[in-house]
Amino acid sequence: MSTIRFSALQETLNRKPVKIVETERRSVLFGQNVFNKYAMQQYLTRAAYESVMNAIDKGTKIDRKIADQVAVSMKDWAISKGATHYTHWFQPLTGATAEKHDAFFESINGSLAMEKFDGEQLVQQEPDASSFPNGGIRNTFEARGYTAWDPTSPAFVYETTLCIPTIFVAYTGEALDNKTPLLRALQAIDYHATAVCKYFDKNASKVNATLGWEQEYFLIDDALATSRPDILMTGRTLLGHISAKGQQLDDHYFGSIPARAMSFMQDLEQECMLLGIPVKTRHNEVAPNQFELAPIFEEANLAVDHNALLMDVMHKVSTRHHFKVLFHEKPFAEINGSGKHNNWSLSTADGTNLLSPGKTPMKNLQFLTFFINTIKAVYENEELLRASIASASNDYRLGANEAPPAIISVFIGTQLSAVLDELENVTKGKLSPEEKTDLKLNIIGKIPEILLDNTDRNRTSAFAFTGNKFEFRAVGSKANCAIPMTVLNTIVAKQLKEFKVEVDTLVDTKNLKKDEAIFNILREYIKASKKIRFEGDGYGEAWEKEAKKRGLSNNKTTPEALQVKVAKKTIHLFEEMEVMNRVELEARYEIDLEEYTKRLQIESRVLGDIARNHIVPTAINYQNTLLENTKNLKEVFGDDFKNIAKEQIELIMIISNHITEINSLTLKMIDERRKANKLEGLKSAEAYNKKVKPFFEEIRYHCDKLETMVDDNLWPLTKYRELLFTR
Numbered sequence: 197m198s199t200i201r202f203s204a205l206q207e208t209l210n211r212k213p214v215k216i217v218e219t220e221r222r223s224v225l226f227g228q229n230v231f232n233k234y235a236m237q238q239y240l241t242r243a244a245y246e247s248v249m250n251a252i253d254k255g256t257k258i259d260r261k262i263a264d265q266v267a268v269s270m271k272d273w274a275i276s277k278g279a280t281h282y283t284h285w286f287q288p289l290t291g292a293t294a295e296k297h298d299a300f301f302e303s304i305n306g307s308l309a310m311e312k313f314d315g316e317q318l319v320q321q322e323p324d325a326s327s328f329p330n331g332g333i334r335n336t337f338e339a340r341g342y343t344a345w346d347p348t349s350p351a352f353v354y355e356t357t358l359c360i361p362t363i364f365v366a367y368t369g370e371a372l373d374n375k376t377p378l379l380r381a382l383q384a385i386d387y388h389a390t391a392v393c394k395y396f397d398k399n400a401s402k403v404n405a406t407l408g409w410e411q412e413y414f415l416i417d418d419a420l421a422t423s424r425p426d427i428l429m430t431g432r433t434l435l436g437h438i439s440a441k442g443q444q445l446d447d448h449y450f451g452s453i454p455a456r457a458m459s460f461m462q463d464l465e466q467e468c469m470l471l472g473i474p475v476k477t478r479h480n481e482v483a484p485n486q487f488e489l490a491p492i493f494e495e496a497n498l499a500v501d502h503n504a505l506l507m508d509v510m511h512k513v514s515t516r517h518h519f520k521v522l523f524h525e526k527p528f529a530e531i532n533g534s535g536k537h538n539n540w541s542l543s544t545a546d547g548t549n550l551l552s553p554g555k556t557p558m559k560n561l562q563f564l565t566f567f568i569n570t571i572k573a574v575y576e577n578e579e580l581l582r583a584s585i586a587s588a589s590n591d592y593r594l595g596a597n598e599a600p601p602a603i604i605s606v607f608i609g610t611q612l613s614a615v616l617d618e619l620e621n622v623t624k625g626k627l628s629p630e631e632k633t634d635l636k637l638n639i640i641g642k643i644p645e646i647l648l649d650n651t652d653r654n655r656t657s658a659f660a661f662t663g664n665k666f667e668f669r670a671v672g673s674k675a676n677c678a679i680p681m682t683v684l685n686t687i688v689a690k691q692l693k694e695f696k697v698e699v700d701t702l703v704d705t706k707n708l709k710k711d712e713a714i715f716n717i718l719r720e721y722i723k724a725s726k727k728i729r730f731e732g733d734g735y736g737e738a739w740e741k742e743a744k745k746r747g748l749s750n751n752k753t754t755p756e757a758l759q760v761k762v763a764k765k766t767i768h769l770f771e772e773m774e775v776m777n778r779v780e781l782e783a784r785y786e787i788d789l790e791e792y793t794k795r796l797q798i799e800s801r802v803l804g805d806i807a808r809n810h811i812v813p814t815a816i817n818y819q820n821t822l823l824e825n826t827k828n829l830k831e832v833f834g835d836d837f838k839n840i841a842k843e844q845i846e847l848i849m850i851i852s853n854h855i856t857e858i859n860s861l862t863l864k865m866i867d868e869r870r871k872a873n874k875l876e877g878l879k880s881a882e883a884y885n886k887k888v889k890p891f892f893e894e895i896r897y898h899c900d901k902l903e904t905m906v907d908d909n910l911w912p913l914t915k916y917r918e919l920l921f922t923r
């Protein structure tokens with residue numbers, strides 16, 4: 197009998213939901229552990245407060261004296277919240293977050309002690325950067341990188357540590373993290389979007405990108421998860437026969453939340469409230485034990501930090517409830533995977549959403565301007581956008597028929613499509629007064645009403661307009677949002693820059709009015725970017741064919757998808773927008789490839805181990821029982837046994853066959869792995885993709901078949917039905 201599996205099941209069956217007492221209203225808890233404006237006003241001198249606010253709003257530098265003051269106040273505040281340690285909190289290129297805790301405590305003369313934290317410690321730290329991926333930017337022997345305070349994302353206390361969000365850069369200036377390029381991209385979009393906003397409002401001063409992510413995840417009992425080496429090592433199941441009941445009854449989506457999951461959510465939400473993460477929505481997702489959580493959207497940098505923090509907090513809170521959270525994009529075969537929709541928009545300093553139409557024709561034209569420029573940016577850079585969400589784990593999800601395809605297209609709905617079709621017919625050059633009136637009243641004037649009932653939401657599009665924002669749906673559930681957000685904001689910034697040049701040129705050279713020039717350029721953009729617009733079923737095969745005809749990329753695997761990250765055009769784009777230079781881009785490309793290779797290497801090793809050390813011996817074991825049984829039958833029935841033991845004998849043969857296949861396939865896979873390991877960079881990644889990975893499915897097939905034949909009592913791996921339905 198498989199003791200690990202059965203004791204895990206026993207443990208799970210005995211679980212009770214943890215009782216969560218909600219002592220305070222959420223509005224009271226909200227932000228209590230954040231050094232936000234309110235806390236700063238309480239703790240900082242006026243000068244220090246203003247200096248920090250200027251740094252946040254205008255990007256000005258905070259001078260050293262002020263930094264000392266801020267540090268002391270921040271420390272006092274943190275201690276009042278129970279903190280004993282502080283850490284620079286950053287997002288290295290591992291995709292996770294990193295922290296190294298130092299105590300405030302310092303001893304004086306060996307006998308006295310005090311809590312100390314000064315400006316130097318706040319502003320800059322030097323973690324041993326050599327142990328983080330750097331893609332060759334720094335060699336180990338000159339492990340010189342530093343973290344620097346990012347005042348635009350407020351410090352917070354988590355457990356007993358003051359966490360200070362920071363960027364992580366090499367002394368030579370290159371970014372070693374995901375946040376630095378994001379901040380640069382946000383600066384670029386601010387600059388170029390503000391310039392375009394000035395066409396519509398002379399006083400426009402700032403544009404923020406906004407992000408509202410929706411996080412999908414699975415909750416699996418931790419005893420069950422731990423009983424599976426594949427979940428433990430790779431975050432997903434590498435084998436397992438599908439259970440009789442999966443999601444075919446559609447009975448999980450928006451269903452009532454199971455009690456244990458609910459108490460986890462309540463606990464998590466309280467933590468989120470304290471940390472100022474404005475979570476709002478929770479519900480069951482399509483697959484059994486799959487859930488979603490979404491906050492109110494925020495400024496993009498803060499939203500990215502909050503998502504990274506949330507994932508960390510989810511891991512911690514889940515252990516209190518004896519759950520393991522799976523963020524992997526495809527933890528279970530034949531069951532929906534998880535994504536992280538990135539809802540994105542642009543917003544002015546006063547909170548006006550630029551992707552939401554306004555009350556006047558001018559505001560509607562502003563909406564159209566940002567709307568159409570975004571579509572054009574996506575068209576021009578669809579391949580790069582695809583690359584921004586590429587990962588070994590997301591490859592298992594994209595293109596499967598429940599997830600967006602690897603093709604990027606934009607869905608806008610039939611009514612907005614009709615508006616764009618009409619705008620396409622706007623006269624070239626000067627507009628007659630009648631035409632202008634018609635445009636203002638009958639076309640763009642109608643947009644607000646159109647958007648009010650923009651109900652035809654297409655769930656199969658990778659990039660959909662959903663009334664007042666675009667929703668980038670292909671982002672993986674495990675991903676750090678900073679990466680797609682950096683690309684999206686950079687490409688839109690570049691597009692807006694081009695737009696402004698073109699409009700200004702028409703105004704200057706063709707003597708057109710500003711709005712005429714805008715209509716003229718938008719008309720050309722609508723025509724030029726038509727190929728990216730698709731309103732049909734994105735999951736269908738027909739779309740793949742159609743997309744190919746249109747010349748859209750369809751890079752199904754990460755090694756293919758990553759190529760564009762170091763293409764000439766890309767380097768030029770990022771350098772022009774001052775988001776990343778060639779060295780930084782090439783480093784990231786190397787790291788992405790290496791990460792891909794390593795993930796597949798680990799999966800391959802784990803699969804080989806399970807197949808040969810768990811499955812095959814179990815099958816042999818069961819086969820022996822069958823052999824014993826046939827022998828006994830022979831003894832009792834003599835020559836008649838052949839008829840009586842027919843089924844057993846057949847089963848013995850079938851099992852033998854699967855065992856042989858598993859052994860030979862595994863050996864072949866190991867051989868391919870050896871060859872792939874001798875290669876480097878792209879070659880190695882490609883070998884893993886094309887030569888090693890195909891064995892996964894084949895080996896799995898035989899193991900899963902055995903699962904349906906071997907005595908359930910002997911089966912060593914916790915089964916799908918147990919992982920997904922034990923509550």
Ligand code: ADP
Pocket residue numbers: 406407408409410490491492493494539540541542549664665
């Ligand atoms: P859905 O039907 O997809 O749940 P919602 O309107 O509730 O639609 O929004 C889903 C997500 O979109 C939420 O996470 C929300 O925070 C985000 N969102 C809404 N407006 C914006 C915006 N202007 N910018 C960025 N994200 C937004």
Ligand code: MG
Pocket residue numbers: 410537667
């Ligand atoms: Mg959504």
